[in-house]
Amino acid sequence: MSAHAIEAQLARVPLFAGVSPRELAALSRRCNTTSYARGSVIVASGGAVPGVLVLAAGAVRLSLHDGAREERVLRLVAPGETFCLASAVLDRPSPYQAAALVASELIVVPSSAVRALLDHDAPFARGLIEALALRELELCAEIHAASFQSGAQRLASYIEGLAGKSGASIVRLPTSKTLIAARLGMKKETLSRLLKRFAGSGIIGVSRSEIAILDRERLAAATRGAARARGSVLVAPRRRAGPLAQTPPA
Amino acid sequence: MSAHAIEAQLARVPLFAGVSPRELAALSRRCNTTSYARGSVIVASGGAVPGVLVLAAGAVRLSLHDGAREERVLRLVAPGETFCLASAVLDRPSPYQAAALVASELIVVPSSAVRALLDHDAPFARGLIEALALRELELCAEIHAASFQSGAQRLASYIEGLAGKSGASIVRLPTSKTLIAARLGMKKETLSRLLKRFAGSGIIGVSRSEIAILDRERLAAATRGAARARGSVLVAPRRRAGPLAQTPPA
DNA sequence: GAGCGAACTTGATCCACGTCAAGAGGCGCA
DNA sequence: TGCGCCTCTTGACGTGGATCAAGTTCGCTC
Numbered sequence: 001m002s003a004h005a006i007e008a009q010l011a012r013v014p015l016f017a018g019v020s021p022r023e024l025a026a027l028s029r030r031c032n033t034t035s036y037a038r039g040s041v042i043v044a045s046g047g048a049v050p051g052v053l054v055l056a057a058g059a060v061r062l063s064l065h066d067g068a069r070e071e072r073v074l075r076l077v078a079p080g081e082t083f084c085l086a087s088a089v090l091d092r093p094s095p096y097q098a099a100a101l102v103a104s105e106l107i108v109v110p111s112s113a114v115r116a117l118l119d120h121d122a123p124f125a126r127g128l129i130e131a132l133a134l135r136e137l138e139l140c141a142e143i144h145a146a147s148f149q150s151g152a153q154r155l156a157s158y159i160e161g162l163a164g165k166s167g168a169s170i171v172r173l174p175t176s177k178t179l180i181a182a183r184l185g186m187k188k189e190t191l192s193r194l195l196k197r198f199a200g201s202g203i204i205g206v207s208r209s210e211i212a213i214l215d216r217e218r219l220a221a222a223t224r225g226a227a228r229a230r231g232s233v234l235v236a237p238r239r240r241a242g243p244l245a246q247t248p249p250a
Numbered sequence: 251m252s253a254h255a256i257e258a259q260l261a262r263v264p265l266f267a268g269v270s271p272r273e274l275a276a277l278s279r280r281c282n283t284t285s286y287a288r289g290s291v292i293v294a295s296g297g298a299v300p301g302v303l304v305l306a307a308g309a310v311r312l313s314l315h316d317g318a319r320e321e322r323v324l325r326l327v328a329p330g331e332t333f334c335l336a337s338a339v340l341d342r343p344s345p346y347q348a349a350a351l352v353a354s355e356l357i358v359v360p361s362s363a364v365r366a367l368l369d370h371d372a373p374f375a376r377g378l379i380e381a382l383a384l385r386e387l388e389l390c391a392e393i394h395a396a397s398f399q400s401g402a403q404r405l406a407s408y409i410e411g412l413a414g415k416s417g418a419s420i421v422r423l424p425t426s427k428t429l430i431a432a433r434l435g436m437k438k439e440t441l442s443r444l445l446k447r448f449a450g451s452g453i454i455g456v457s458r459s460e461i462a463i464l465d466r467e468r469l470a471a472a473t474r475g476a477a478r479a480r481g482s483v484l485v486a487p488r489r490r491a492g493p494l495a496q497t498p499p500a
Numbered sequence: 501g502a503g504c505g506a507a508c509t510t511g512a513t514c515c516a517c518g519t520c521a522a523g524a525g526g527c528g529c530a
Numbered sequence: 531t532g533c534g535c536c537t538c539t540t541g542a543c544g545t546g547g548a549t550c551a552a553g554t555t556c557g558c559t560c
Binding site: 070072085086089095096118128133136146147185 | 337342372389392397435
């Protein structure tokens with residue numbers, strides 16, 4: 001990628017919004033780009049970070065790991081977004097792993113360049129502060145959700161978020177269900193069962209990776225955890241009774 | 251508190267370390283102080299934040315809430331530390347509640363003053379960036395612990411942390427057990443049972459709010475979740491068998 | 501020093517989710 | 531057209547920690 005192309009990419013990143021064109025051009029010359037194949041690890045958990053990373057194209061997953069198998073996805077990075085800000089600024093190991101979900105192109109803004117810019121470009125410092133502060137609020141929200149909400153509530157919120165402002169009544173899951181489960185802090189089996197439950201109670205319809213929102217009202221209610229009453233999606237269906245008990249009509 | 255006293259307080263806060271004495275004096279004149287009685291709420295969850303808050307004396311608890319009853323403590327603030335940085339900088343509602351654990355004295359650095367300082371004091375901007383970045387790493391660690399560690403592991407880590415560098419073999423719990431349980435993301439009943447289990451296996455001794463560390467080795471092992479073998483504190487004691495089953499010798 | 505309330509302990513029981521183990525579709529590739 | 535290979539679904543079962551409900555213990559006030 002040419003320095004010019006890098007400059008164009010950086011220009012559309014909010015973090016660099018305050019930087020003057022002159023500075024931005026100089027900064028671009030100090031950046032370099034790298035390509036990553038689908039699945040390759042960009043930054044290892046606990047590994048060194050070369051600088052602030054900007055996703056130019058593709059998709060990146062930031063996740064915490066426990067040993068080899070357990071995974072908790074923190075964020076899915078879209079083109080034009082940055083990651084590893086905190087560790088780059090502090091020159092500390094990354095707390096999470098960054099891996100390419102699909103073939104991706106990255107711009108690396110070296111930590112030294114970031115620090116240099118910081119010292120004589122107040123608007124940039126301001127932008128960086130806002131980006132970091134925003135991440136803190138997001139992480140707090142993440143902890144809140146993980147601490148107080150059930151899997152069903154988190155899923156309902158997530159689906160609402162997908163529909164988002166678009167107000168579309170059919171949404172498409174952005175990645176595999178396994179990954180979404182990790183994003184929501186649950187196992188794929190649990191996600192599968194929850195989707196089935198939601199579908200069974202008529203709140204949504206599921207087909208492959210498309211979800212039809214059938215009852216916005218009840219979806220919102222499920223988000224809030226309101227109505228833990230019988231019949232609510234938040235309550236698991238009754239277990240089948242023992243062999244001697246009477247069973248409801250099939 | 252006099253402007254002079256405020257200045258002295260601020261001078262010992264890392265965040266303001268880079269600020270020149272002249273600037274600091276000017277800043278101090280724009281701050282004000284407030285006292286809070288034990289238990290009073292300083293910033294409500296979702297409430298407005300007047301500025302960066304510096305704890306001059308006392309102790310403050312930052313916690314997430316769900317309705318009135320559920321609580322998840324994020325951090326215990328010690329004198330000389332700051333809080334509500336992110337929300338002050340962004341002028342957004344606080345994601346957590348701040349409440350005085352004991353009678354406390356606070357310095358409020360108004361958001362406007364912070365922003366003004368930012369624009370012409372690069373070292374301060376740098377300090378703020380580092381503080382925010384550090385919080386992000388801490389929150390990631392928090393999510394990691396909450397996602398992958400069992401209650402027993404979190405408790406073991408916590409006790410290790412209390413002993414910390416001091417290497418003391420007797421540590422004192424800094425607050426009530428109920429609060430510590432909330433800090434560790436569990437209920438007080440669970441904490442009570444875990445402490446009993448640790449004590450029963452000879453890793454620690456518990457008396458009131460004092461804990462004697464008897465076996466550093468195994469405490470560290472419990473932290474890592476290593477050795478999920480029988481006899482490990484990480485494994486709950488066997489349930490008592492049914493009335494017809496043979497029972498081990500008492 | 502009796503009476504109270506807060507903080508803690510202890511036991512019994514419950515439940516959301518994880519784990520383990522089979523299937524069941526899709527999809528590319530030869 | 532068939533063969534793996536994934537991803538997802540489904541069922542049976544186990545379990546960590548929450549919940550509910552009594553007790554204890556201790557410090558404090560009168």
